[in-house]
Amino acid sequence: MTTEPTPAPLPASSPAAPAAPVQAPSPVAPALPAAPSPAATLPDGAGPPPARLAYDAYTWREIAFLLSNLPVTVIGFTYAAVVLPTGAGLTVTAIGLPLLALALMGARLLGRLERGRARGLLGLRIDEPSPLSSHNRSGNFFVRLWTALKDPVGWRSMLYHLIRLPWGVLTFTVTLTGLFVLWPVLPHVVRAMTTVDRAMVRGLLSPSPDLERRIAELESDRGVVIDTAAADLRRIERDLHDGAQARLVNLAMGLGLAKEKLLEDPEAAAAMVDEAHGEVKLALRELRDLARGIHPAVLTDRGLDAALSSVASRCTVPVRVSVELETRPAEAVEGIAYFTVSELLQNVSKHSGARTVSVDVWRAGDRLMLQVHDDGRGGARLDAGSGLAGLAERLGAVDGVFVVDSPEGGPTTVTAELPWRDRPVTLTKEG
Template identity: 55%
Template structure:
């Protein structure tokens, strides 16, 4: 695993481009901000769509329920649910485009067998189908309320704010001095907004309402976000299944990579050395009667090769699973690992008992990879390894005082280590500012 250290930007270098400042403060610019118009558009478009969804869902669901006494009720009900799932796709796309809400796609309704009957059964059994139906029913009254409130306050705010610009229509076309606030039927006790002061107050009230409308719209669309994410997104079970499928792929890739590494080390190391050893012993056997001294030298060289081959096999076995880890646990295994590191390492293991063997092995190899990176890339003077149990989790922390700059997003070996930890519900956190120090924290489930 290669972990890139070093600064990602030049020291003292700053971006010379000036930061773009908004023309208006956020509070004053909110009424004309693109986000406000997108959210208002979401509420406006949502009303006709919700009417169609509600009418479709209620009509076909009621029809299917009424026909359940016959065979026709089941496919009609399945069609109602399938249509609601289709509306769910449209709603997720609308929320993504106008609200910036990226909702994970739920699992499709997959049938174990082919055919219409299997498809109907899959749709009826899918929880996503029934949540989509519930969304179609619940969203209609909310869309009516949200659209009415948003349009009312938006139109009133802008109308009052721009009243000084369009007041002239009253004396010219209505025969009155201005906008009538109240008045009797005979017109003798009427109050019109026609004086400069009244016009100014009206515009000020319109400004306040206009400035408040974006936050009102944002509050209304928050409810829509909750409905879309809660009813149209992937359920926790679906998300967990997808996560497990991803973890299974990561475990398979890791196992395949480990097998390739073992095969390569055996082929290039011990196997090649043993092949040379066999050739040397064969040559020594031929020279045994003709030149005993040469044969003795060959046997002596072969003896040295045997020792090297045994050492390589021990190192390979230690890389697969060290015996000291099985016999004595993490404390002794990590101490032995730290003793082989070229950087002085302080090890502190504080565990009430040993965790599960699989978790113990992953923790060992995590520390092994991180200490290898410390030795090869960090230029650190000292390093620390801290292992403890925290709230049902195994916490492994490796730190060094090197030059820092480790970034898992840069495609380094840290990304692969994070995937390996994620396969067992683990988490990897890297804190490595440029210039150091670096602290890498791995959390693993205890499973003791």
């Protein structure tokens, strides 16, 4: 077995050595940024990705939105142009207003579908307005009818579909023609037109944030008021049943026994009558306390100054009361202020360990201000379920403010604000 000899390599300086070709580095094409994947919705404050000459998925979604503008706007314009004049023309009859209310509810539904189309194809994040039923839960037909007739969401949706027809025709025509004529620059044209669509949807189909927040607050406040009223009714019923009612039952039984013994044992009957007299006094005292808890007579007759002074006199801690009001507020506001201070003074008596308390009431513009200050141990909190939390909820239900400043070790200052409403003038007829 023979092997072929391997030729020896030539020295580099040898003229026969061929020069090794220098390989130029192959140019590396710069990586193009990947097209952003279209999301279902864009976050708040974020716009669509910048338009490019290339046709990415987002551009095709915008094209689909513009091409669907024509059928959608034709349907919306036809609906609005038919039902709105018909309902308005029939308002002289019994069916006109209900028909107009149904038309606005239908416009609400069309607006919801349009928001869904903008959300799905343009990635436009639009919150849904609160349902019309949440604005009013009354079972009264006329109240529900009036709520539907003054629905701003329905009216804005109706206006949206009335003004969209020319724009829908224009965007459909330009987009369809551009697919064959304006192909190189069509993405930029599409972006410009969908920007106008976004502005229309935001301007006419978006719910008002302030209005929606206010509706939610009123819904919550109404629930607080209803719960508070129900709790007060249960407390009154319990106090009547366990207190005055029970004493009156015992009084009736005692007087019945005294009547039977009146002839047989006059002395025993007299003792029973004397005992019944004591029960009557206790029952009257409990009824007066109960009436004071509902609405004290001194508050009705003499106002906050006298009523709060009366409450302060029953507090276990010395209280200084200062009421600086030139006029009296409305009865409802006055009552809330009275019971707020009354409950705060009860908390001071039970929990604060204070030596002195001050109560100040004054008016600042259109607000009634209350402040209760004590030099107790502090540590009061607005924790859920506490008495202070209940007061805060009650004041919040009438657009009031409740602030507690109570560091550990004291002192504690509770400040409350209530909207001022003037007491209506009562005209009396003499003679």
